[in-house]
Amino acid sequence: MAAPARRLCHVAFHVPAGQPLARDLQRVFGFRPVAARAAGGWRQLALRSGDAVFLVNEGAGPAEPLYGLDPRHAVPSATNLCLDVDSAGAAARALAARGCRVPVPPVRVRDALGAATYAVVRSPAGNLSLTLLERAGYGGPFLPGFRAVPSAPGPGWVSHVDHVTLACAPGSSPALRRWFQDCLGFHHLPLSPGEDPELGLEITAASGRGGLRLTALQTPPGSAVPTLVLAESLPGTTGGQDQVEQFLTRHRGPGLQHIGLYTPNIVEASERMAVAGGRLLTPPEAYYQQPGKEEQILAAGLEPRLLSRRGILLDGDKGKFLLQVFTKSLFAEDTFFLELIQRRGATGFGQDNIRALWQSVQEEGARAREA
Template sequence: MALSARRLCHIAFHVPAGQPFARDLQRLFGFQPLAAREGDGWRQLALRSGDAIFLVNEGAGPGQPLYGLDSRHAVPSAANLCFDVDDAASAARALAARGCLMLVSPVSLRDAHGAATYTVVNSPVSNLSLTLLERSGYCGPFLPGFGPVPSEPGPNWVSHVDHLTLACTPGSSPILMRWFQDYLGFRHLPLSPGEDPMVGLEVSAGVGRGGLRLTALQTPVGSDVPTLVLAESLSGASSGKDQVEQFLDQNQGPGLQHVGLYTLDIMAATEGVAAAGGQLLTPPEAYYQQPGKEDQIRAAGQEPGRLASQGILLDGDQGKFLLQVFTKSLFPEDTFFLELIQRQGATGFGQGNIRALWQSVEDQAARYGLAG
């Protein structure tokens, strides 16, 4: 029987000392410091926006950062997903019995606010490890070993993590899907009627431009784990590298490409990010000039001009819509970006918008001489 993860605790990132990632999360995206720790050559800072928590591990000390491990990855990237479980030690034994590699045996920590136990296991995704955390009785600001950090109220643009997207090598999605099913209890979430889980949803970006294969996974009803989306490139691009292939090159393998952050007001969030200096991808002008696009936007209760001014994409029909906007990479390498997403009844991931996003990224790459 697969392990049942109850919720996502945090997403951990490893960055070099002095890298501005933590500062950018605060200044550009409204995250607020939650708790911090310094030790073993690491500075660890947990930041929060709504229920979304990012743990930034800065440095590369002789010891291990708490609640994870040093992957010694060549570029800054998302390094670890931490999930709450009922019993970390039992989970470790069960996974080890099924052949899962334990990277950190169960460790228990305690402070004045209670105790927590965690273990770290490998995943089938390159440098991305998984932490299983038991903290049901803990009532501190974050986790044992961390001290509180004074902060002022933030803009509250984000409520929670909507989804996690892993960039995968071509043909690997079925293998990854089976791993997350067998070990962590995920199950296939169809993105189209009658979808074959071994095939996923194929979204063509146009003749000679390749496209994406998307496979979505979710945990059983009652858990609070974001949807996991596996994304891989389709063959057929006539020239250059698409953004998934570029990620695989820059990240030196598969990994967490982006996090979808849910917002109740994407217009306010996007305007706030832009005003703070955050860099957003913009779709080509022709996107908003597609036949029926203006009517579709108005049917969703939105103003076409306002969406176009912020580069917000809209997909959906029959009264169910999805709005989304993407940032540029938050690292010098193209190894991680954010998505702001607002749902008006829609449950997909903007399949109809993929071509527009693809076009905007490819056009931008060509403009700066990055394609080919």
């Protein structure tokens, strides 16, 4: 591996001036602002919930925003994963030696509370870039160059980033898997027994036509980097584009499709977010009427009607359960969304849940076309 990552520092977004992402993260999802910066035509705001940190870069300056790279992308987008590394300089040199593009060579930034060094590398996944950050010993609320923003403690609905999912062009997952493996130290995480890393996990639609191919990657034990999931469409979808194809079209290429945020209490979090105006995706009614689903939910100590009211999906058995709920897109372009996830011993992503999400998005798309 060229640049082993230790942990995720933050996820960065690029949005035009006036786009309400920063407001919605606070009002709907319980994030609180911790640090800000305004310079060179950019307004940068770091928001936190637990260990999950989002950096919203708003505007479009003549120079690059601090700790990132402006991809000059046509639509609002989650554009950057910032990863802690032991040495930003050594990591950048190692990746450049592998042929990676390093548009922002190592830069050192200092303020009264310490210093940090970073470099930015382009990934082969659409407009996604990777910031390699070295910040040992920095004592500020976020990173050098930002001022602290006083704010009240957040509600604590979200504790950390569980996973990030990239929407990929058909057939590109194997090459992307090898790039993240060779360059950043990720390795294949099987989602089913005996899974071939070249094929990933195939989730077919209920109709048997089309579906998803998922390939999960994780870093070695001891690091705190979330699981990375590569998602691509399977051929054969009928009745219009599926959600990955729709993302590729509306986002104008591959990119970060959604982030899974871990919550210790998904029922409370989804209730509070709905009250705050959050728009949650509604699973098909048949999901909760599947044979054995009610018994499965009761075995987890939960009420079926409570889950169905908020669209919470549950999968698992033998005392290990996974609960998930998905938001609608945070952008008008209907691209990026968030997921809330709670794990009770389960480590995968729930094949039945993935299939239900697939079907619900397809049904919502059909309703939108009919409207």
